[in-house]
Amino acid sequence: xxxxxxxxxxxxxxxxxxxxxxxxxxxxxxxxxxxxxxxxxxxxxxxxxxxxxxxxxxxxxxxxxxxxxxxxxxxxxxxxxxxxxxxxxxxxxxxxxxxxxxxxxxxxxxxxxxxxxxxxxxxxxxxxxxxxxxxxxxxxxxxxxxxxxxxxxxxxxxxxxxxxxxxxxxxxxxxxxxxxxxxxxxxxxxxxxxxxxxxxxxxxxxxxxxxxxxxxxxxxxxxxxxxxxxxxxxxxxxxxxxxxxxxxxxxxxxxxxxxxxxxxxxxxxxxxxxxxxxxxxxxxxxxxxxxxxxxxxxxxxxxxxxxxxxxxxxxxxxxxxxxxxxxxxxxxxxxxxxxxxxxxxxxxxxxxxxxxxxxxxxxxxxxxxxxxxxxxxxxxxxxxxxxxxxxxxxxxxxxxxxxxxxxxxxxxxxxxxxxxxxxxxxxxxxxxxxxxxxxxxxxxxxxxxxxxxxxxxxxxxxxxxxxxxxxxxxxxxxxxxxxxxxxxxxxxxxxxxxxxxxxxxxxxxxxxxxxxxxxxxxxxxxxxxxxxxxxxxxxxxxxxxxxxxxxxxxxxxxxxxxxxxxxxxx
DNA sequence: GCCGTTTTCGGCCCGACTGTTTTCAGTCG
Numbered sequence: 001x002x003x004x005x006x007x008x009x010x011x012x013x014x015x016x017x018x019x020x021x022x023x024x025x026x027x028x029x030x031x032x033x034x035x036x037x038x039x040x041x042x043x044x045x046x047x048x049x050x051x052x053x054x055x056x057x058x059x060x061x062x063x064x065x066x067x068x069x070x071x072x073x074x075x076x077x078x079x080x081x082x083x084x085x086x087x088x089x090x091x092x093x094x095x096x097x098x099x100x101x102x103x104x105x106x107x108x109x110x111x112x113x114x115x116x117x118x119x120x121x122x123x124x125x126x127x128x129x130x131x132x133x134x135x136x137x138x139x140x141x142x143x144x145x146x147x148x149x150x151x152x153x154x155x156x157x158x159x160x161x162x163x164x165x166x167x168x169x170x171x172x173x174x175x176x177x178x179x180x181x182x183x184x185x186x187x188x189x190x191x192x193x194x195x196x197x198x199x200x201x202x203x204x205x206x207x208x209x210x211x212x213x214x215x216x217x218x219x220x221x222x223x224x225x226x227x228x229x230x231x232x233x234x235x236x237x238x239x240x241x242x243x244x245x246x247x248x249x250x251x252x253x254x255x256x257x258x259x260x261x262x263x264x265x266x267x268x269x270x271x272x273x274x275x276x277x278x279x280x281x282x283x284x285x286x287x288x289x290x291x292x293x294x295x296x297x298x299x300x301x302x303x304x305x306x307x308x309x310x311x312x313x314x315x316x317x318x319x320x321x322x323x324x325x326x327x328x329x330x331x332x333x334x335x336x337x338x339x340x341x342x343x344x345x346x347x348x349x350x351x352x353x354x355x356x357x358x359x360x361x362x363x364x365x366x367x368x369x370x371x372x373x374x375x376x377x378x379x380x381x382x383x384x385x386x387x388x389x390x391x392x393x394x395x396x397x398x399x400x401x402x403x404x405x406x407x408x409x410x411x412x413x414x415x416x417x418x419x420x421x422x423x424x425x426x427x428x429x430x431x432x433x434x435x436x437x438x439x440x441x442x443x444x445x446x447x448x449x450x451x452x453x454x455x456x457x458x459x460x461x462x463x464x465x466x467x468x469x470x471x472x473x474x475x476x477x478x479x480x481x482x483x484x485x486x487x488x489x490x491x492x493x494x495x496x497x498x499x500x501x502x503x504x505x506x507x508x509x510x511x512x513x514x515x516x517x518x519x520x521x522x523x524x525x526x527x528x529x530x531x532x533x534x535x536x537x538x539x540x541x542x543x544x545x546x547x548x549x550x551x552x553x554x555x556x557x558x559x560x561x562x563x564x565x566x567x568x569x570x
Numbered sequence: 571g572c573c574g575t576t577t578t579c580g581g582c583c584c585g586a587c588t589g590t591t592t593t594c595a596g597t598c599g
Contacts, residue, residue, distance in 0.1 A: 029571040063572050103597050271583040
């Protein structure tokens with residue numbers, strides 16, 4: 001069972017307890033546990049099976065009672081506390097909380113007073129004007145609720161990091177037209193490099209904010225203004241994405257940058273440390289009584305508590321504070337460390353740009369090498385080559401290689417792993433290649449054990465050097481196939497095979513958590529774009545930022561090696 | 571409900587915006 005499932009259960013329990021007006025700290029404890037479980041690397045279910053309740057309680061935020069609930073769910077597929085609350089607050093009623101502006105207090109009040117127990121009923125009542133006049137409800141609240149319901153229908157949830165990045169750039173460019181702006185910086189999950197982004201957070205420093213707010217809500221992509229205040233405004237863009245802006249004085253830049261970058265749990269940790277030391281931490285600075293003692297830079301924020309700078313990608317409360325305390329933060333990989341791209345398709349199969357053009361862009365990126373790795377026979381939809389065609393294709397690459405100066409083109413292929421775990425090319429052909437990639441492109445719905453065995457068998461082929469897009473997921477479009485990645489990584493460690501972090505923003509596969517796991521197990525990661533045209537080589541950025549989220553350093557990534565060392569290793 | 575080199579009991583992060591209020595509750599991030 002996925003960790004996410006457990007996380008959802010505790011998030012739901014937190015909502016249910018809110019409705020029941022239970023102890024707010026208890027509610028927060030459930031929320032905290034949910035977050036901790038979701039980002040836990042390793043399977044919660046395995047932890048329980050190996051170490052029981054005691055092992056579960058090793059997870060931060062999980063104590064006796066939550067551990068017992070996890071146990072109950074594993075054994076009976078139910079949590080009785082949740083079942084009991086769900087009787088009182090059925091799922092349809094719970095859905096009210098997903099509407100912007102509707103919180104537990106309002107939901108409970110509306111049900112008590114006029115029997116509203118679903119979004120449908122709420123919409124009808126609001127349209128009929130039956131809400132105004134109730135406690136704390138007026139004309140505007142009624143309209144806001146209707147708007148919230150509409151917004152929910154339009155909203156697309158989370159967005160790919162790449163899409164959010166594009167909008168953030170456009171918004172920053174728009175804001176730069178205002179005079180008197182000191183700094184503009186996208187913060188939030190975008191700055192942390194999360195694979196999906198819920199909304200854009202833009203931080204601005206300036207002495208006065210009125211003009212900035214006026215200009216912000218006039219951004220041409222704005223569909224609706226949710227709130228507009230003196231220092232903080234929120235809008236919904238035409239694509240359904242929410243964008244928030246916050247203006248603070250220049251002297252508070254560091255504190256605000258830290259605060260608006262998050263994550264929430266990371267921030268709370270710092271504030272709790274503050275409380276223990278008698279300091280108050282907020283978005284304006286660190287305060288001792290009324291005196292501000294830090295806040296101009298992020299470095300200062302960390303230094304005040306004796307920590308080195310923690311890069312944004314690590315701020316998930318996944319051990320970065322402990323590592324910082326011991327001065328054991330990783331020196332994260334950077335884009336400039338990448339020496340080449342090892343997964344590229346050419347027009348020989350489903351790529352669109354000639355190899356010469358790809359090589360030219362790669363040179364511009366400062367690469368020493370690229371690998372052309374086209375599809376093999378079984379991936380017919382992508383025009384996979386037969387062995388004979390592939391060998392002919394290699395002759396073409398040789399010719400281009402001899403013509404082009406300043407970069408080396410490696411010959412390879414993305415070979416299909418057949419359902420029985422064998423490859424669709426013979427070893428005689430594989431040994432002609434500089435680099436062999438292997439991938440699953442068919443029969444995604446195999447049971448976990450079969451899929452795991454299938455992939456592990458392929459890794460044991462001595463010619464296979466890299467497993468590409470290890471789970472086959474497409475973010476928001478296709479679930480990963482059922483595979484025991486931990487087992488795959490262990491086999492990769494044994495066989496000296498490398499694992500791809502596919503940099504395409506739709507894939508980012510391996511994800512951050514398993515990158516970390518790979519590092520722990522001593523498996524080197526290859527960050528590659530899987531480019532089907534020259535422009536896609538620029539997607540390397542998304543791979544690198546994901547690798548940084550997985551705590552990877554230069555030495556953990558294969559394609560940071562200079563050509564000579566790479567060839568030796570292969 | 572969790573957690574602890576100031577605690578095994580008594581704490582638990584902090585502030586902005588909105589709308590409906592006569593001083594603040596609810597919601598959000």
